[in-house]
Amino acid sequence: MLKIQSSMRISLGFIILIMGLLGMMLAVATGEAYQRLALDNQRESFIALAKLKIHAIIEDLTQDSVKMGLNAQASADFHQAVLSKNPTRISLQLDEHFHRAFVTLGRIKLIKMYVYDNEFNLIAISNEGEPALPNNKPICTKLLQKISSRSKTARLKPVSELCRIGMRPVLTTIVPIGGLQIKGYLQMIIDPTPDFAAADSDLGTPLKLAGPDKTIYYQSTNWPEVLNKNILLAEYDLRTPQNQQFFSLTFASNIAKLRKQLSTTRNFIFSIAAIIMLGTTLVALLMLQHTALSPLNILTNHLRRVQKDKSQLGTKVVVSGNKEIVELATDFNNMSSELSTLYRTLENMAFTDALTGMPNRVLFYDRLEQITLTTPRYETQFALMMMDLNRFKNINDTLGHHIGDQLLKTVGERLQMILRESDTVARLGGDEFAALLPTISHDEGVTIVAEKIVNALNKPITVEGRNLSIGISIGLVRCPRDGDKATLLMQHADVAMYHAKRKGLGYVFYDKNMDSENLLELTMESDLRQAIENENIELYYQPKIDLQHNHITGAEALIRWEHDEHKHISPEKFIPLAEQTGLIQPLTEWVLEQALTQCAAWHKNNINIGVSINLSAYSLNDIDLIDTIHHALATANIEPQWLTLELTETAIMSDANRALNTLSQINAMGVRLSVDDFGTGYSSLAYLKRFPVDEIKIDKSFVIDMLNDVSDAVIVRSTIDLAHNMGMEVVAEGIESQDAWDKLAELGCNLGQGYHMCRPCPAADFEKWIYESSWGRSHIKATG
Amino acid sequence: MLHALPSKNVISLCTVLATSMSSAGAWAAATPEFIDGATSVNAEEFIALMESIPELVIIDSRVRGDRIFGFIEGSVSLPNTHTTCDSLSGIVNKSDAASLFYCNGIKCARSNKAIKIALDCGYSNIYWFRGGFEEWLKKGYPYLQE
Numbered sequence: 001m002l003k004i005q006s007s008m009r010i011s012l013g014f015i016i017l018i019m020g021l022l023g024m025m026l027a028v029a030t031g032e033a034y035q036r037l038a039l040d041n042q043r044e045s046f047i048a049l050a051k052l053k054i055h056a057i058i059e060d061l062t063q064d065s066v067k068m069g070l071n072a073q074a075s076a077d078f079h080q081a082v083l084s085k086n087p088t089r090i091s092l093q094l095d096e097h098f099h100r101a102f103v104t105l106g107r108i109k110l111i112k113m114y115v116y117d118n119e120f121n122l123i124a125i126s127n128e129g130e131p132a133l134p135n136n137k138p139i140c141t142k143l144l145q146k147i148s149s150r151s152k153t154a155r156l157k158p159v160s161e162l163c164r165i166g167m168r169p170v171l172t173t174i175v176p177i178g179g180l181q182i183k184g185y186l187q188m189i190i191d192p193t194p195d196f197a198a199a200d201s202d203l204g205t206p207l208k209l210a211g212p213d214k215t216i217y218y219q220s221t222n223w224p225e226v227l228n229k230n231i232l233l234a235e236y237d238l239r240t241p242q243n244q245q246f247f248s249l250t251f252a253s254n255i256a257k258l259r260k261q262l263s264t265t266r267n268f269i270f271s272i273a274a275i276i277m278l279g280t281t282l283v284a285l286l287m288l289q290h291t292a293l294s295p296l297n298i299l300t301n302h303l304r305r306v307q308k309d310k311s312q313l314g315t316k317v318v319v320s321g322n323k324e325i326v327e328l329a330t331d332f333n334n335m336s337s338e339l340s341t342l343y344r345t346l347e348n349m350a351f352t353d354a355l356t357g358m359p360n361r362v363l364f365y366d367r368l369e370q371i372t373l374t375t376p377r378y379e380t381q382f383a384l385m386m387m388d389l390n391r392f393k394n395i396n397d398t399l400g401h402h403i404g405d406q407l408l409k410t411v412g413e414r415l416q417m418i419l420r421e422s423d424t425v426a427r428l429g430g431d432e433f434a435a436l437l438p439t440i441s442h443d444e445g446v447t448i449v450a451e452k453i454v455n456a457l458n459k460p461i462t463v464e465g466r467n468l469s470i471g472i473s474i475g476l477v478r479c480p481r482d483g484d485k486a487t488l489l490m491q492h493a494d495v496a497m498y499h500a501k502r503k504g505l506g507y508v509f510y511d512k513n514m515d516s517e518n519l520l521e522l523t524m525e526s527d528l529r530q531a532i533e534n535e536n537i538e539l540y541y542q543p544k545i546d547l548q549h550n551h552i553t554g555a556e557a558l559i560r561w562e563h564d565e566h567k568h569i570s571p572e573k574f575i576p577l578a579e580q581t582g583l584i585q586p587l588t589e590w591v592l593e594q595a596l597t598q599c600a601a602w603h604k605n606n607i608n609i610g611v612s613i614n615l616s617a618y619s620l621n622d623i624d625l626i627d628t629i630h631h632a633l634a635t636a637n638i639e640p641q642w643l644t645l646e647l648t649e650t651a652i653m654s655d656a657n658r659a660l661n662t663l664s665q666i667n668a669m670g671v672r673l674s675v676d677d678f679g680t681g682y683s684s685l686a687y688l689k690r691f692p693v694d695e696i697k698i699d700k701s702f703v704i705d706m707l708n709d710v711s712d713a714v715i716v717r718s719t720i721d722l723a724h725n726m727g728m729e730v731v732a733e734g735i736e737s738q739d740a741w742d743k744l745a746e747l748g749c750n751l752g753q754g755y756h757m758c759r760p761c762p763a764a765d766f767e768k769w770i771y772e773s774s775w776g777r778s779h780i781k782a783t784g
Numbered sequence: 785m786l787h788a789l790p791s792k793n794v795i796s797l798c799t800v801l802a803t804s805m806s807s808a809g810a811w812a813a814a815t816p817e818f819i820d821g822a823t824s825v826n827a828e829e830f831i832a833l834m835e836s837i838p839e840l841v842i843i844d845s846r847v848r849g850d851r852i853f854g855f856i857e858g859s860v861s862l863p864n865t866h867t868t869c870d871s872l873s874g875i876v877n878k879s880d881a882a883s884l885f886y887c888n889g890i891k892c893a894r895s896n897k898a899i900k901i902a903l904d905c906g907y908s909n910i911y912w913f914r915g916g917f918e919e920w921l922k923k924g925y926p927y928l929q930e
Binding site for chain 2: 075153157179181
């Protein structure tokens with residue numbers, strides 16, 4: 001699922017926008033409410049105005065009617081008519097005033113006039129006015145009661161009131177008749193409609209006047225035909241003092257102008273709100289930017305920098321902003337410095353060799369890469385040394401890891417003493433060391449350092465009282481001559497180092513001719529290991545013939561390795577490799593078992609011959625050797641005298657004391673011992689006499705040259721003689737002709753090997769040869 | 785309305801001032817609110833007085849030209865110009881009998897002058913309706929016309 005991760009800026013901006021929109025909506029709603037309120041206020045104020053006007057009109061009408069009434073009753077004739085209580089007389093007086101009222105006070109529209117006596121009995125009604133009022137009875141009696149309830153003097157005051165005749169709204173005014181002596185009361189019924197109707201022109205607003213029964217008493221001529229939103233209706237409900245509905249006055253005021261003004265105001269408010277919202281949003285975003293986003297950004301950027309470059313760990317970040325952000329930054333800085341410490345510890349652990357405290361392979365490789373990558377090509381001038389201890393494995397195996405570790409530490413110290421501060425010297429693992437000399441650009445300089453190292457490590461190292469002679473082999477490369485890439489330089493230095501080791505040269509500069517040879521060796525090591533495990537190696541046998549009696553006495557087992565790619569690989573090539581890598585031990589074990597099993601098989605077939613095996617000088621240091629031999633003999637069920645172990649002269653001499661010890665044990669077992677390749681070393685037979693040796697084998701170089709070279713012939717003869725004198729048998733190798741056979745036989749040599757009789761061959765061929773050759777057959781005949 | 789009476793000197797000074805202003809005639813100034821020796825009343829006090837003293841003599845001090853527009857019922861017409869001890873004695877039979885004087889209104893000096901004459905003649909129970917016919921009409925009390 002696709003996840004959209006919006007940034008804080010966007011989400012907060014969104015919230016602010018929503019708030020702004022809500023604010024706008026609020027502004028609109030408020031505007032709407034205020035508009036309604038404004039219209040209501042307009043209506044209210046109009047009604048208030050109308051009320052004032054209406055009451056002014058009532059007041060005027062009352063005053064005018066009182067004036068008229070007082071004027072009507074003032075004449076002596078009227079007084080006398082009232083005093084006479086003659087209705088006809090009074091009505092005549094009233095009618096006269098009706099007429100007079102029209103002339104003098106045209107404004108008042110009289111409906112009827114009534115006269116009451118002192119006791120409020122109706123005594124006369126005007127003939128004039130509207131004809132039929134109900135039953136000629138007193139009307140608006142509430143007003144009459146009001147006066148009658150007053151004290152005598154108070155009755156002198158005229159009263160006036162709105163009242164209704166049925167549903168008809170009228171104004172009635174009562175004035176006392178007389179002076180200080182009241183003779184009766186005059187009541188006037190007045191139609192107020194014309195006075196109210198005049199309010200439309202006074203207020204400049206069309207008016208509709210409706211009675212309590214909805215009868216329209218008046219409607220302005222300019223009353224609007226269509227009532228739209230530009231017309232504001234203001235209705236005033238006028239009531240009598242008795243709270244009866246009197247008139248409903250509806251004013252239709254045109255508020256188009258107000259509406260326009262309101263809408264302008266609303267738009268203005270809306271615009272202001274929008275501007276404020278925008279401003280607020282901007283300010284909020286700016287503040288957010290300043291107080292949170294920018295500092296967070298700084299922190300994030302720093303975090304990214306740290307991710308890329310760990311050396312930035314621990315550098316402080318300074319941010320300003322909110323308290324929380326500053327606290328976050330402080331915590332971040334604290335954590336960063338803690339992490340920095342932790343990281344340096346880890347880095348130390350990751351890049352340091354635990355045993356010696358020197359830089360390890362990772363750091364070394366890193367430095368090498370740094371120097372190759374950061375310096376422009378062809379300007380880089382530095383040297384690289386690859387070093388390997390010569391005899392470390394033996395020491396480690398024989399004296400234990402504890403001694404080995406002490407030794408490595410001392411080696412590390414010596415190396416560091418020789419090399420400069422600016423150089424990097426590292427332990428790559430095992431007994432492998434390397435040095436990077438970044439400031440050396442000449443072979444001479446490198447040579448001086450390498451020589452110092454070789455000399456320093458040729459001096460014995462004392463560990464727990466033992467003087468250990470260790471030796472070192474150094475492979476040297478120079479950049480850019482021998483390569484400009486780290487891996488290539490390491491590989492070439494390795495090749496040079498192996499070369500130095502194999503040749504026993506101490507130190508060697510890389511040469512590209514070393515490559516093919518070395519690569520072969522490198523692959524060969526693992527191939528050999530596999531070959532031993534999978535028994536892909538084979539033993540060939542070459543007969544040892546008794547020269548005096550012409551029959552076979554034994555066979556020399558020779559190891560053969562048919563490599564998948566490289567075909568036949570000679571033992572001269574792979575045995576040293578096996579010795580260096582420690583593979584010699586399992587190889588020897590395998591050869592022993594194989595050869596003795598084969599010997600046992602021959603014995604079964606009545607071929608009673610012995611078997612000889614070549615033993616490496618390294619095997620003499622193998623503390624398990626004696627056990628291995630015992631075990632092999634027991635497994636094959638062969639008597640020890642059938643087994644001969646061949647050792648080269650140099651193998652015995654390299655560590656004579658150890659050799660004597662081991663060989664004595666082998667001899668004690670009853671196993672025969674033979675000195676191989678005799679004459680190539682520097683030993684003498686006299687010296688060999690110390691060792692329990694049963695036979696010596698004259699190197700084939702002497703035998704082959706013997707017939708042509710007099711000195712060689714002398715060596716052969718004297719060797720045979722001396723050996724015989726010391727009770728040893730003599731074997732001649734490399735007999736390739738009948739002449740050589742004859743000569744050796746004549747010299748009294750006991751046994752012979754060579755192409756003349758038989759080449760080394762697989763066991764099956766060997767057996768076939770025995771049955772076919774005269775030497776073989778004669779042996780079977782002799783022993784059988 | 786019967787406040788602590790001011791000192792005689794002040795009152796007489798006021799009287800002199802009022803008289804001199806009135807005689808200047810350029811404009812009609814209001815008469816003083818009180819006359820020493822007479823009791824001032826308004827319309828309602830006048831009506832109440834009528835109730836308590838039915839035999840109260842009401843004297844209209846206006847000239848006939850003013851009286852034709854209307855008068856208070858029961859009043860006797862005696863313009864100030866005709867007011868003398870003799871003419872008064874024909875209307876008010878006793879010197880302590882209650883009598884009330886009125887004319888057009890507060891700017892009318894006729895009742896004022898008539899009362900001073902009556903006081904000089906020795907009448908002691910004199911009321912002055914200073915607001916006069918103007919106040920009567922204004923308050924909507926009924927009146928008579930000839």
